[in-house]
Amino acid sequence: MPPASLPERVGRYEVKRLLGQGAMGRVLLAHDPLLDREVAIKMLRADLDIGPEVRDALLTRMRHEARAVARVSHPNIVELHDMIDDTEAGVCLVFEYVPGRTLKDRIASGPVPPIEVARIAREIGNALSVAHRAGVLHRDVKPENIMLAEFGAKIADFGIARVPDSTLTRAGGLLGTPAYSAPESISGGTFNAATDQFSLAATLYEAVAGMRAFPGDDAIEVAARIGTQEPQPIASTVGLDAKVDQVLGRGLSKNPARRFAACEAFGEALAAALEIGTLQDATRTLVDAAELAKPPRPKPHWSSVGLGGVALGAIASMVVVSLMRPSAPSALEIL
Numbered sequence: 001m002p003p004a005s006l007p008e009r010v011g012r013y014e015v016k017r018l019l020g021q022g023a024m025g026r027v028l029l030a031h032d033p034l035l036d037r038e039v040a041i042k043m044l045r046a047d048l049d050i051g052p053e054v055r056d057a058l059l060t061r062m063r064h065e066a067r068a069v070a071r072v073s074h075p076n077i078v079e080l081h082d083m084i085d086d087t088e089a090g091v092c093l094v095f096e097y098v099p100g101r102t103l104k105d106r107i108a109s110g111p112v113p114p115i116e117v118a119r120i121a122r123e124i125g126n127a128l129s130v131a132h133r134a135g136v137l138h139r140d141v142k143p144e145n146i147m148l149a150e151f152g153a154k155i156a157d158f159g160i161a162r163v164p165d166s167t168l169t170r171a172g173g174l175l176g177t178p179a180y181s182a183p184e185s186i187s188g189g190t191f192n193a194a195t196d197q198f199s200l201a202a203t204l205y206e207a208v209a210g211m212r213a214f215p216g217d218d219a220i221e222v223a224a225r226i227g228t229q230e231p232q233p234i235a236s237t238v239g240l241d242a243k244v245d246q247v248l249g250r251g252l253s254k255n256p257a258r259r260f261a262a263c264e265a266f267g268e269a270l271a272a273a274l275e276i277g278t279l280q281d282a283t284r285t286l287v288d289a290a291e292l293a294k295p296p297r298p299k300p301h302w303s304s305v306g307l308g309g310v311a312l313g314a315i316a317s318m319v320v321v322s323l324m325r326p327s328a329p330s331a332l333e334i335l
Contacts, residue, residue, distance in 0.1 A: 010041055010092050011084040021045065024058060029097060032081075038097040039081060043089045059091045066093055068136045068158045076127035078147065078156040098154055103207060104143035111210035114240060118271035120146065120153045121204055125267020127155050128200065132193040132263070139191050141199035142180045143206060178219045179212055183227045183254050194256040197263045201251030204270060208244065209234040213252060227254070243273040 006015050006028060013030040019040060020027045028041045044058055069080040082094035103120070106112055112120075124146060128138060138145075138158055147154045182198035184190040205213040213231035216222040231252055235244040247270045253259050260266040 005046075007086075007089060010043070010086050010089055011082075011094075013039060013041060013094065015041070024048065030094075032094075040095045040097045042093045042095065043086075043091070046089070055090075062091045062093060065158050071134045071136050072131045074127045074130045076123040076152055076154050077131065078154045095156075098147045098149050098156070100148050100150065102144050103146040103148060103153070103203070106148055107143055107207055107210060111238060112207040114208065114238075114274040117204055117207045118274040120148075120207065121200075121267040121270045121274070123153045123267075124155050124200060125263045125265075125270075128193075128196050129262045129264035132196070137191055137193065138196050138199075139185075140180075141196055141203055143203050146203065178222050178226075179214060179216075181223075181226065182256070184256060186223045186226060192256075193262065194259050197251055197259050197266050198253075198256075200263055201248055201266065201270075205231060205234070205248050205252065208238060208240070208248075208274070213248075241273055241276040243276065244270070247273045 006018060008015055010028070010030065012034060013032055016029045016031060016038075018026060019029050024044060025042055026045050028043070030039050030041050031037075032039050042062070044055070044062075048055070050058075063083070066080060066083040069077070073079075078098055079096040080093060081096060084092050084094065086092055103112075124141075128141070131138065136158070138155065140157065141155070145155060145157045147156055178186065180199040180202040182190075182195040185195045185198075202213045214222050214225040214229070216225060231248070233245045234240075234248075235242050247266070251259055251266045251270070260269065
């Protein structure tokens with residue numbers, strides 16, 4: 001039985017408990033008896049002390065969110081199942097239920113391992129690029145909007161997303177979180193794929209370092225830092241290759257033209273930089289383990305030394321030829 005402050009049902013969905021609550025809305029865990037699955041229902045808080053005009057504007061915002069998410073299908077974007085207009089609760093969005101914690105919760109425990117950040121960078125970078133190609137911007141990428149599901153990260157909460165014919169404006173108060181907003185978003189209300197990339201770069205910087213790229217508790221102070229200061233280099237501090245700072249610095253560039261062509265390209269480049277030391281260590285560990293697992297080699301007889309020397313010479317020649325062959329450029333070589 002749900003708490004008294006929550007509805008027992010929303011449409012056909014049976015409410016089980018409160019998952020989370022923000023300044024304006026709340027998310028409920030519910031059961032869909034028709035399809036026998038758990039869902040997450042997003043709705044406005046019932047106790048909001050707001051006028052009818054503000055409430056209507058918020059409901060319009062939720063309808064825009066539904067339209068935005070419905071335009072995009074991607075395994076790393078939280079899926080919208082349904083939108084209902086309940087007589088008591090108003091507009092309610094029914095999403096897939098993603099058990100697990102957010103990236104914000106994970107960062108609270110300390111810096112995230114580089115190999116894990118690399119995976120998140122690829123998944124969310126690709127998801128955002130797919131949304132951008134569909135004409136949808138997120139505009140509020142931040143750690144609390146990235147869910148760490150069992151089979152990968154998922155970007156959630158397109159609550160201030162924009163579709164091409166949207167009439168929602170900066171004057172309507174629909175700004176992203178200042179700590180992760182691009183300088184042109186803060187100063188001029190500009191939102192595009194490049195500003196989503198800046199927000200993703202700020203989010204992943206925090207995941208790697210365990211601290212914000214632009215720290216501070218005061219929104220005005222943080223906004224000033226974003227507009228005038230460069231983030232502190234972190235690669236040497238956390239024991240990573242210097243290319244990590246290069247990629248993050250490009251994604252966090254004050255000049256949008258200097259950022260990567262797409263979020264997908266940024267995510268791939270950052271993942272490659274993060275994996276430099278990690279993959280080398282992993283390969284070395286596997287090689288060492290394989291060598292330890294081998295049985296001891298018998299000492300060769302003197303009669304076989306000559307043949308063995310010929311074989312080793314041939315192998316060495318093949319290795320030299322292989323190393324001299326040109327290879328395809330990596331993601332880091334195109335920075």
